[in-house]
Amino acid sequence: MELNQTTIAQAEERLASGEQVRLNVSIVIPVYNEAESLPVLHQTLHQALDEKPIEWEVVYVDDGSNDASLPILIEIASNDRMRGGVTPKFRPNYGYRGRDRPCPG
Numbered sequence: 001m002e003l004n005q006t007t008i009a010q011a012e013e014r015l016a017s018g019e020q021v022r023l024n025v026s027i028v029i030p031v032y033n034e035a036e037s038l039p040v041l042h043q044t045l046h047q048a049l050d051e052k053p054i055e056w057e058v059v060y061v062d063d064g065s066n067d068a069s070l071p072i073l074i075e076i077a078s079n080d081r082m083r084g085g086v087t088p089k090f091r092p093n094y095g096y097r098g099r100d101r102p103c104p105g
Contacts, residue, residue, distance in 0.1 A: 012053055025049075025056040035068040042076050 027045070031038070042058070049056045062070045 008052055008054070014053075025054050027056065027058045028061060029058060030061050030063050031065060031069050031073065032063045033065045033067045033069060035065070035072050038069060038072045038076065042080070 029041070034041075038060075045056075045058055060073050060076075062073060
């Protein structure tokens with residue numbers, strides 16, 4: 001099911017009528033050298049989604065950052081007890097941009 005404003009509005013109406021409704025949403029966010037913006041992003045996700053009738057999780061994928069992104073993500077995960085998690089640091093170019101290169105090994 002695609003989550004959009006109509007879906008959320010329908011769920012909110014059903015919830016207002018007393019019906020128990022929970023939508024499940026997984027958000028996957030690739031991270032590359034985003035140390036400064038990560039705390040703001042995570043807080044914004046909470047502000048936008050905590051009041052919605054959904055169960056949500058966020059999975060941050062560090063795509064080879066060479067700044068403090070990974071330690072910040074680990075701190076966010078440990079302090080927030082967030083749903084979802086933080087993946088281990090990928091080697092650079094394992095994501096979409098590296099798809100045209102041969103796999104190592």
